[in-house]
Amino acid sequence: MRQRSLIAITAALSAGALTLTACGSRDSDDKGSDSAGTTITIGVDAPLSGENSTTGLGIQYGAQIAVDDANSKKLVDGVTFKIKALDDKAQPANGQQNATALVGDKTVVGTVGPLNSGVAQSMQQVFASANMVEISPSNTNPELTMGKNWQTDKKRPYKTYFRTATTDALQGGFAADYAYKDLKKKKAFVVDDKQTYGAGLAKIFNESFKKLGGQVVATDHVNTGDKDFGSLVTKIKNSGADILYYGGQYDESALITKQLKDTGVKIPLFGGDGMYATTYMETAGDAAEGDLATAVGVPVDTLPAAKSFVETYKSKGYKGDYGAYGAYSYDATMAIINAVKAAVDANDGKVPSDMNKLRSTVVDEVQKSDFEGISGKVSFDEFGDTTNKQLTVYQVEKGAWKAVKTGTYDAG
Template structure:
């Protein structure tokens, strides 16, 4: 596998190819994620990707002869714990962080990182506010809710213009933000939702919500939130005889969604970025994951790319100082990553935002998956 990894590191060659040989003290890189809690599946994906990127970089000689040393923090996808983790990473001497997954954690944690001079690259936090506050230290390898909501709203308006559409969200910065952006896009396309509801995540019984959806005669339910609640809502809709289509955002991406939703997951629509596993520059990395029995789906490769972004900035500047790295990233230079080329604007957003619509469908093997089921180019 070592030969496969090293021969396939085309996306890392710009980082490691011209580095000086030698050894040096490790450079600490924080990995702040929800590794426990309700949404640990996402944290596990990002950690797997980031850890593999660090391993690959270190095997190829590190950054100017200095290996990367991960410092892991578990925020449990909780804002208060996220702030605590951010303070601990700052105290540990970290100057760069990959994370967090949740927007509700990344936003308050970024204030701590700002004060500590730490540059932060999130692989998954899509809430608009994360990069709209004028912070120099906030970057993403993913898109934003306004971009994702625009795609979702336009798609639903085009195909379900004469149907009754409801919007439901989990009240989180991510879920509510995505639902609001989708609502804005629907209205811009001449569609007024018949219902707008917030739920309490973590509950098991959403029968009251389903009853309201049935009473409103809803045909489509757009859900802003994560896969656990979405799966429960689908299952309970089907149990109560409501066959409305479910649509949602990238929070539905884990395979656990189908395990929770059951057969009712078939047909669910979801917005997400084009599948990075199909990126030609990522094939050797994907093959290496597969050889270990790992499918690098959803946000795995976005975690890998976040490490690549920071490594490239280190190689170009010869520094591990957070502000120095951020200043270089803001120049908008193209960085080749496993999710495709990334360049940043002055806010820290990627300059090539792209979302497509997927359908979760049952394949010939009887399994329900979204892979390969892109409905929009």
């Protein structure tokens, strides 16, 4: 079930609880709702069907496990958290509609998501207008936190937007460094899908690879949804490239590598975290062998703090892939829950009765986040970016992603 029904936040006045509302004045001694019986909703926006749904579902269920953990531990006394997951189908227009719906729901205190940077661009203003926090576990385009001129003049566009994933400014350079220094590749053919995430990542890889001394022999573009890459494959085959870098998602890259390898061209395809999903190997088959992808953070299966999360995800039989962003979604959700707890604690143990006030307080408290999550330390810099800069290169070995290098990258 993609969308969960909402439970109204009501309780009997005789029990000392007031309805949580978004407006209306209170008497001076009426500071808010007693937390007993109060339900607070956290929105999730991601592609839950169609393209990119493998990773989108990982985000949804990562958030769900966090909410279940918080409720079982009674992290905020008397408050029950619920998830409202909306499907954006990886389309900006859908994301904007979902953002409007979440803002309009007066039980929603914040949102986790989206998956895609291009979708995030359509949502940021909506959440900012409502002063409601948005934390993406996966967006990597630098413009989202530092503005369009981030390379020369960093300015944060929206104080309500945060992310637990590090940016392409680091990921693209990390990939170029590995390709040139570790793989000893000298000639790259660079392709992107013309989307915000893919084009931005490819551009940074292009620039970084050339700075290292590599040659970008050619660049090209594809459209999302394309299936036949015969023309592109011919160009790559004739270019003399010893590596193909792709900025985009696994849907197209899996087909590109398969069609390329079918012509006898055995150069590896290297991409970003949009490729890091089990679906890549399922679609590409044996052609995926030796291909590479960067992803944010440390492999979740190696993190002691994430052991329970992984066990729960598997035991519940949740669909999707937790490996890419599940842990970062869990931590983003916990940042919101911790912020709600801080707001309640500061209000004499009561949930602020004015939702506008609660949302505003949550934004401020998320900015102050400083805790150990299951993906590592969770805190944000002045731009809303995670302070966790860890990245990992994965390579397909025997049909599975295997971590081959973890570290950080100084973009200089």
